[in-house]
Amino acid sequence: MALCDGSTGKGSAMARISLRQILDHAAERGYGVPAFSINNMEQGLAILEAANECDAPVIIQASRGARSYAGDIMLAKMVEALELMFPHIPICLHQDHGNNEATCATAIQHGFTSVMMDGSLEADARTPASYDYNVDITRRVTDMAHWVGASVEGELGVLGSLETGEGEKEDGHGFDGRLDRDMLLTDPDQAVDFVARTRVDALAIAMGTSHGAYKFSRRPDGDVLAMDVVEAINDKLPGIHLVMHGSSSVPQELQDIFNEFGGEMPQTYGVPVEEIVRGIRHGVRKVNIDTDCRLAIAGQLRKVAMEEKAQFDPRKFLKPATDAMRALCRDRFEQFGTAGNAGRIKVISLADMAKRYADGALDPQIAAARAAE
Ligand code: G3H
Ligand code: 13P
Numbered sequence: 609m610a611l612c613d614g615s616t617g618k619g620s621a622m623a624r625i626s627l628r629q630i631l632d633h634a635a636e637r638g639y640g641v642p643a644f645s646i647n648n649m650e651q652g653l654a655i656l657e658a659a660n661e662c663d664a665p666v667i668i669q670a671s672r673g674a675r676s677y678a679g680d681i682m683l684a685k686m687v688e689a690l691e692l693m694f695p696h697i698p699i700c701l702h703q704d705h706g707n708n709e710a711t712c713a714t715a716i717q718h719g720f721t722s723v724m725m726d727g728s729l730e731a732d733a734r735t736p737a738s739y740d741y742n743v744d745i746t747r748r749v750t751d752m753a754h755w756v757g758a759s760v761e762g763e764l765g766v767l768g769s770l771e772t773g774e775g776e777k778e779d780g781h782g783f784d785g786r787l788d789r790d791m792l793l794t795d796p797d798q799a800v801d802f803v804a805r806t807r808v809d810a811l812a813i814a815m816g817t818s819h820g821a822y823k824f825s826r827r828p829d830g831d832v833l834a835m836d837v838v839e840a841i842n843d844k845l846p847g848i849h850l851v852m853h854g855s856s857s858v859p860q861e862l863q864d865i866f867n868e869f870g871g872e873m874p875q876t877y878g879v880p881v882e883e884i885v886r887g888i889r890h891g892v893r894k895v896n897i898d899t900d901c902r903l904a905i906a907g908q909l910r911k912v913a914m915e916e917k918a919q920f921d922p923r924k925f926l927k928p929a930t931d932a933m934r935a936l937c938r939d940r941f942e943q944f945g946t947a948g949n950a951g952r953i954k955v956i957s958l959a960d961m962a963k964r965y966a967d968g969a970l971d972p973q974i975a976a977a978r979a980a981e
């Protein structure tokens with residue numbers, strides 16, 4: 609377990625970093641960091657090869673689905689392997705959408721340096737939760753994680769489409785039915801209270817993005833992609849790292865490849881990269897991307913299957929798929945300004961981070977926001 613023990617930071621090639629340290633660095637230098645999902649070796653290689661090409665620090669995240677698909681030990685060992693192969697790239701391993709305390713605690717047990725406690729939904733990951741439930745469970749996870757120096761992302765507001773009022777259930781995560789617009793948008797004043805009471809390191813906000821490919825039926829404008837909410841929250845909480853979920857751009861060229869080779873994806877629109885870059889100018893530091901990686905991979909699998917009908921070597925499918933995902937990751941590292949920053953970061957061990965939390969040095973910077981009220 610030595611190599612994946614993020615608490616020591618000694619005696620190995622490991623460069624595992626907390627989310628908090630990467631995002632503090634990103635805020636200091638004004639860039640954003642894509643958080644890509646991992647389920648298998650090819651995705652891990654695609655992310656790290658891209659990061660290596662452009663010297664970007666990395667956030668790799670695993671959903672509960674990824675943990676049950678690959679297994680905790682396989683995921684932990686894959687990330688150890690990536691650390692050995694790319695020792696100069698700081699890697700944060702983050703639990704995406706933790707649904708309860710146990711999911712977050714077992715992630716940390718397996719070497720995750722950061723967890724998301726998504727208390728916007730109850731533990732079934734479907735039922736919208738009350739504000740008090742969210743504050744209470746998030747605060748308990750934050751206490752636990754900070755004791756060992758791990759970081760916590762919380763979520764306020766429920767992710768879902770402002771066009772339809774519906775959640776995105778295709779990943780088994782998200783509410784059923786329809787919600788009112790006010791539940792689908794994070795309230796800036798409540799965000800100040802939430803951060804003060806939970807002491808999260810990063811805050812995921814609801815602003816019209818949703819998971820999966822089918823986010824918008826047209827190129828989004830301010831009615832359905834509420835960038836003004838990002839700006840309002842950033843005005844009240846300038847020292848807090850904001851997280852955009854559901855931030856795949858679903859590029860037209862990836863839809864076209866997928867459809868050209870037998871796929872049946874109806875025309876859809878994602879979050880334009882320019883809007884994400886605008887968010888980065890207003891406090892967005894972590895940008896969650898899964899669908900684009902899936903689409904890049906699936907398009908190439910379809911292409912090989914259609915063009916080489918006698919092919920049965922999985923490597924001949926997976927190599928172009930990995931290459932396509934690597935190109936996508938590289939683009940996002942460049943577009944978000946992540947590129948060029950890996951070498952500037954000296955990793956702080958989780959043990960040191962724990963001391964800094966205990967000393968109050970990492971308390972959320974909300975005093976100024978409160979004073980201005
Ligand atoms: O949270 C959404 C991510 O896209 C993860 O999806 O639960 O199918 O692994 P997943
Ligand atoms: P996408 O489905 O837009 O890639 O979003 C992924 C995500 O937010 C994971 O938490």
Ligand code: ZN
Pocket residue numbers: 705819853854896
């Ligand atoms: Zn998400």
